[in-house]
Amino acid sequence: MRFADAAPGAGHPDGASGAEQTRRVTGHLPTGAPDFVYLPVEVPHGVREIAVSYGYDRPTVPDGTAGNACDIGIFDERGTDLGGAGFRGWSGGARTEFFLRADDATPGYLPGPINAGTWHIGLGPYTVAPQGLDYDVTITLRYGAPGRTPDPVHPPERARGRGRAWYRGDNHLHSVHSDGKRTPAEIAALARAAGLDFITTSEHNTTSSHRAWEGLWGDDLLILTGEEITTRNGHVLAMGTDPGVFIDWRYRARDNAFAKYARAVRRAGGLVIPAHPHATCIGCNWKFGLNDADAVEVWNGPYTPDDEVTLAEWDNTLVAHTRGRASWLPAVGHSDAHRDPDVVGLPQTVVLAEDLSRRAVQDGIRAGRVWIAESSKIDLAFTVTGERGEHAGIAERLGIPRTAKATARLEVSGAPGCTVSFVTDQGRLFTSPLPPSGTGTVTWQTTPDHAAYIRAEVRHPPTTPGLPGPMAAMTNPVFLGPGS
Template identity: 85%
Template sequence: MERRDVLRLSAAAGTAGTLPLGRLSFAEAAPATGPHPDGPAEQQRTVTGRLPVGAPDFVYLPVDVPHGVREIAVAYRYDKPPVPDGTAGNACDIGIFDERGTAPGGAGFRGWSGGARTEFFLRADDATPGYLPGPVNAGTWHIALGPYTVAPQGLAYEVTVTLRHGPPGTTPTPVHPPERARGRGRAWYRGDSHLHSVHSDGKRTPARIAALARAAGLDFITTTEHNTTASHRAWEGLWGDDLLILTGEEVTTRNGHVVAMGTDPGVFIDWRYRARDHAFGRYARAIRRAGGLVIPAHPHAPCVGCSWKFGLADADAVEVWNGPYGPDDEITLATWDDALVAHVRDGAAWLPAVGHSDAHRDPDVVGLPQTVVLADDLSRRALLDGIRAGRAWIAESAGIDLAFTVTGPRGEHAGIGERLALPGPAAVTARLAVSGAPGCTVSFVTDQGRRHTAPLPPSGTGTLTWSTTPDNAAYIRVEVRHPSTAADLPGPMAALTNPIFLGRW
């Protein structure tokens, strides 16, 4: 399965509706069942129904859970009738809310698996990946169905709920990653902050991801499962002095996805809204209150629900490069560059660029690409501060290294994300030292576009310079590209930087 197909299948969210569904009620007690009469009592109920075209983004199946339940298990299925060419077929996601309700903000949230699983369970001491262990308290729970796309014939569903009675068990205290690793003091740190495991629609375990991150030369990663925080407690024993693990979430709405990077462990960010609901700003503020960054992900991905519709006013950075560099990344890069020009014109805040792998499964490459951040130390706060300030560049692998500065006539200098405050006519020199990029070409890009391009030596290691003035360049950024693989199209990206701004405005 291609990575873009995974994005399409996992995308789900939107405004909840009031479409009535059947209600599942259970007795207070149940007789022992099965071949083991001393085993826990068990009850099972099944409900069926059909969702029409135009069904609300979310519908809820109430489940009346009695006292004495140790475990709740849910299985579901839905039909997939043939549809005409060019018409979306049925796809329906699933999750669950406990007796605390389904209100926005997620107080009752207990897990989400989207379309990645057909069954799950929860109890105090354990839960299916993507779901939160905890007590199964009496009250009305809700199975959330998310009809992502509905065929013209409608979507026929069947949900089976099994309750198992018995001692409630004990919920382990979650062990979350520390916020700091040893690091190298103020230095450039490499990380990948958009990753998926078995706790959403990925196929890799956290242990496997941590091993791949170390093999890729990364200093930090962020766990960002679709619409769940279940993975936050899953990394015990996997961090170390050489690898910092941040917690987060990929908030996956029907109008785009956002990486909530570096949020406090266990903090859930709701996703059940569209751009028309004027709610995103509230949830962006919730991400920041939880200590995280708001980073729109793959803004121009072609899958349904994946492209970004909320605007960039509430963002802290933008993911301009997602996985292997492709046409949608090229569009995002151009849009981001337009925003830099708007910053120069209007003085509005500018958005730094980041890149992440969005890796889900083999053969997705963890660290392709990776964001390289200048931070005071290897800690959550320092890394997020570095990204927020734009002290970052993006590389396809740890094999590429670069240093980019702009200097003035009297030794004044600025680095990535900084400003060289000189008068308009002052002569400035941009200097890029790069290694690990054989066959690549370097371009210095300004608000006027690509201004100077030169090939690297065959070794892929070299230093290039270009001179200009603040009058002629409001900012300079760098692109390092592989040779073009298609006529009239630029080559795939090997590395790119955030800008260095020029002038005193």
């Protein structure tokens, strides 16, 4: 797509403005089209703003057949190379139009210079109907003085906190900067109302929200930056990455590229956390394995059978760890809240951290000093003790002889109508109802010979035949017996 120079005196870099040019391109993508298709746009000098709108057809398809869905984004003159510097924004299928210029951009897109050169509109045919997908893209260039890109103001890496303490957070949240409907200000208010100490902004395939939280953090709320890397074979949270660092998503499991981008997340100071690994939406379930993960999201939003499957898979990794076959991955839980009535902080990850800072919270998660709750109304304390006063908390090891007695103790409050279970490598071995008030202490005794680890669950009464009740809270394990 080529644009002729603007009319003389109407849009040159000397500051005159007012001219604009519009071009339209249409095309057809067949079933089996590439995951990403790039439309080159030759941008001349003197452009102040690029505006893009698009649409595509949605033909009727038989039941059980995917229809058309097409994402969109843009790359500047630096190119479309995977992991390159050319990325300027992505809105997926959440918007039909966007703009960007030096001083501003549509949420999801990055303000900055509109330099001359070959830009690319990126189309992502998420699903294509048997009839194929017809697309229609309109691009408008507006000429004039370029404007100035404001310096971004990013959240600080530390809040006041309470010293070494259990801090509550939600690391999977979406705003208007991807496919959410809430503003950052609305999310921050909901986080405070939910009793959270920290949150992470995790928009789909963009970092545009990193600069959008100015004035919303405080002594009571730590805001971390990140991204939900949304590939065609699953989603992964880059939790707590450096502000402004973009991690690419344009690859599949078969491309054997994920380990490279997991390293990129860590270089940017983030954690790698596969999200909703067994979600049923197309492209949402995790196909990359867990070898490159730092933790795994076992509970996503209101507890569902999908989470039950993820929980069982995660528990199997604990068993493998006790047999020396793998390191263990901590479990975390997040709301994935997008819009009303999604509840921010349902669930929430509760982390034992040295202070309320980016590094301390990440260290706590990486070490597994974590339990998960459906709300801040629930509090718990989980320990395992030996006969001689030995003591271990969540993510620790109780190093006692294999035949020595170990007593698990769970103190719970705020869980009326719920039942406590202790789960080991043999499965659920002990269950006890809480008092009607939802506050109580449950103990159970075993030995390392019979339990390589113990973790605790607090559940509501069953609602789905054949499955235990929805989770109210759960812990990471305490390991038993000699070992490291």
